[in-house]
Structures are given as C-alpha cells and as structure tokens.
Amino acid sequence: MRAVVLRRHGPAEILSLESVPDPTTGSEQVLVAVEAIGLNFAEVLSRKGLYGWSPDLPYVLGMEAVGVIEEIGDRVEGREIGERVLVASQFGSYAEKIAVAASSALPALDSYTPEENAAFGVNYMTAWVSLLEMARMRHTDRVLVSAAAGGVGTAAVQIASSFGCEVVALASSDAKLQLARNLGATDAVCYGNIGFPDQLLDTVGSRGIDVALETVGGHVFKACADCLAPFGRIVVAGYAELDYKLWNPISLWRAWRGMPRMSMESMYKGSKGLLSTHLGYLVPYPEIVRPVWDRLTTFVEEHKIRPIVGHVFQLADVAEAHQLMESRGSMGKIVMRV
The missing domain is CATH 3.90.180.10 (Medium-chain alcohol dehydrogenases, catalytic domain)
Structure with a gap:
C-alpha cells in the first residue's frame, strides 16, 4: 500500500x-x-x-x-x-x-x-468533551472559543450555539471571524489586533465568560483567563503557538512562557477552574468513549450540524x-x- x-x-x-x-x-x-x-x-x-x-x-x-x-x-x-x-x-x-x-x-x-x-471525529469529540463533559456547559452560559474558524473551533461554535449559549469567537482575521458569526457566534474579536486583550474585555463586559475553550496558548490564553467570571471554567485542548528549537534557549523560554497556566491563588480567589483534555488518552477506555460518541452524534443529527x-x-x-x-x-x- x-x-x-x-x-x-x-x-x-x-x-x-x-x-x-x-x-x-x-x-x-x-x-x-x-x-x-x-x-x-x-x-x-x-x-x-x-x-x-x-x-x-x-x-x-x-x-x-x-x-x-x-x-x-x-x-x-x-x-x-x-x-x-x-x-x-x-x-x-x-x-x-x-x-x-x-x-x-x-x-x-x-x-x-x-x-x-x-x-x-477528532474535532467534534474534542469540542464536545471540552464543553459538555469537562466544563459541564449549561444553556445559560456565555462561551468563548479561540481559533474559532479552525476544525475544533468551528465545531465548538456550532455545538455551543445550538445548545442555546451566547458565543464569543476569537480568530486571527476578519474572514475567519465572519465564518464564526455565520456558524452562530454573537460576538467576534480578532486576536491579531494590537490591544486585543482590552478589546476582548470591552466585548465581554462586566458579565465575563462562563466557559472558554482554548487551543492557542500564549497571549490568547491569558486574555481568555482574564475575562473568566466567577465559577468560570477554561478548558485547554491544544497549544498551537508551541514552537521551539532545542538548540535555541530563547525559543525554549518563549515556549515555556506561553504555556497555558493559571496560579492556584487566581483560581481560588476568583472561584475559577482550569481543565484540560486530550482525546488520545481516552482511547483505551471504550466504555467511556462510546456513550460520549453516541450523545455527540445524536446531538449533531438533531440539530442538523455539518x-x-x-x-x-x-x-x-x-x-x-x-x-x-x-x-x-x-x-x-x-x-x-x-
């Protein structure tokens, strides 16, 4: 072959x-x-x-x-x-x-x-596991999705908006933001803009964000974490900005600095949570994966998601x-x- x-x-x-x-x-x-x-x-x-x-x-x-x-x-x-x-x-x-x-x-x-x-398979399961199984998304939640025009991002916007949630989408260009709006996002912010963190805070206002699905890392993760409301949950399902060379200590430092993380102090003072998922480590547990798959496929068929x-x-x-x-x-x- x-x-x-x-x-x-x-x-x-x-x-x-x-x-x-x-x-x-x-x-x-x-x-x-x-x-x-x-x-x-x-x-x-x-x-x-x-x-x-x-x-x-x-x-x-x-x-x-x-x-x-x-x-x-x-x-x-x-x-x-x-x-x-x-x-x-x-x-x-x-x-x-x-x-x-x-x-x-x-x-x-x-x-x-x-x-x-x-x-x-991978994209919609990642979005579903992140939003429903990990963050326990509710119909009243306001949901933030980074890289909202990518594979996982488009899946998350479709699922969250079909679930009845208000969705704030983040992407790196106007064309990508428009795609997210077409899929159900109510607000959209470009994280390639100068002043992006302040623009995001202005967009979400005092209410903040209840659930965030983050796959970029670096300054995007920090901006998402900073706008979490009390009881907010941020789920990390990727680190797209990861890039380093073993022979280049500056690139290693940048990769370490941009790694998604929150301090325990910020979490307990804000009543906020940091979660993470990787589908690969669920593969050995079909008794867990198959019911989740069935719930996901039932949902997308009911809501005619493609x-x-x-x-x-x-x-x-x-x-x-x-x-x-x-x-x-x-x-x-x-x-x-x-």
Whole structure:
C-alpha cells in the first residue's frame, strides 16, 4: 500500500508517499480501507518533533480517517465487512489502509460525505468533551472559543450555539471571524489586533465568560483567563503557538512562557477552574468513549450540524496540506482523499 512515513523530523517538504507492506490485522482489530483523512495540528507538531504523544520514528503519520472495514480479527464481534467507520489512532491514518482496535472504529454518520466524516471525529469529540463533559456547559452560559474558524473551533461554535449559549469567537482575521458569526457566534474579536486583550474585555463586559475553550496558548490564553467570571471554567485542548528549537534557549523560554497556566491563588480567589483534555488518552477506555460518541452524534443529527470542510487535497499532496495548516491560513477542516 501507499503511506506517508515520517522517518525524520523537519519541514513539510520531507513528507511524501512511499510503498510499504499492508498492516496485519490483529485478533481484536479491524482492517479499514481508508477513503479520507482528517488533518490535525498535532500532526504538524509531530512532524516537527514537538508532540509528546508521538511514537518513536519511523511511523506512518495521522490520527484519524474514515473508511470501510475490509477484514475483521477472529476475536471481534458485532462488526461487518463493508461497514463504514471513523477510526482514531495514535498514528497510521496517512495511508491506504489502517488496522485499529475494533473499539476504536466508531460508526460513520450516514448523512455525511466521506470528507465530512473525516472532518468530524477528532474535532467534534474534542469540542464536545471540552464543553459538555469537562466544563459541564449549561444553556445559560456565555462561551468563548479561540481559533474559532479552525476544525475544533468551528465545531465548538456550532455545538455551543445550538445548545442555546451566547458565543464569543476569537480568530486571527476578519474572514475567519465572519465564518464564526455565520456558524452562530454573537460576538467576534480578532486576536491579531494590537490591544486585543482590552478589546476582548470591552466585548465581554462586566458579565465575563462562563466557559472558554482554548487551543492557542500564549497571549490568547491569558486574555481568555482574564475575562473568566466567577465559577468560570477554561478548558485547554491544544497549544498551537508551541514552537521551539532545542538548540535555541530563547525559543525554549518563549515556549515555556506561553504555556497555558493559571496560579492556584487566581483560581481560588476568583472561584475559577482550569481543565484540560486530550482525546488520545481516552482511547483505551471504550466504555467511556462510546456513550460520549453516541450523545455527540445524536446531538449533531438533531440539530442538523455539518462539519466545515475548508480544503480537500489528495494524499499525494500531503506536503502542501501541511504547509497550509502550518500557515494558519486555513478555515474549517483540512481533509485528504485517498
């Protein structure tokens, strides 16, 4: 089969297709013929050697895909050849085939295209887990979403607004802010502007923010934390500004300085909470993941929510897809067809 194997860390240009053996199917696994792949910023960090959850080199990049089951392990029950599934894995999805634990192959949504299914799993689960399972979002909450035009951000804006919440969106350009408004945000602030923290405080006013979903870090995280109301909860689900070189102590200091954090004193004095989530560490707990997945898919179907697919590439164009994601110029989810 063809796959994108990461053999060394570096820029997007190091990525290309090569021929590798088909994966073998374990007794508790299913083999999936991949149709479309969803890109995640974590894969950019992995390529650069900055992602702690990455396996040792070499490995096939990619954490999610949609495809059709073509082989079933002898200890797997309740799955069928030809069943369309979404797969989640630590690595391996940038390929024509992937073998995963049967419990990590979740039913695809029949009403979605392959591209929409590829854009759904990681982003919408991250948004749902952050807002509903972690922050316990209520209909009366005012919700702040950073990087609101990205994959997780668009999902969070759609979910929170459909839940009945007032949504304040943060993004880096006017076009991205307009997309967030189109998806249900009531207010929008550009964090690329000079004076952004004061503009955000003016926008939210004395009421503040009840729930914030933050994926950027640095000055964006600080601004979000500063506008939390009493009983406010901020959930960190990423650190997109993370970038450093081991040989450059200044870059290491900047990465450390920009890391999302709150002091215990600020939390207890303000009755505020800092939470964090990473879906990868939930994969070994299907008894927890599957009920959450069922609640999420029921909700999006009831509210007719569809993922925002911003850009579609062919798998052979993986380097170009990574360049676009790293440029921060994309909106919605970047997807690759196989």
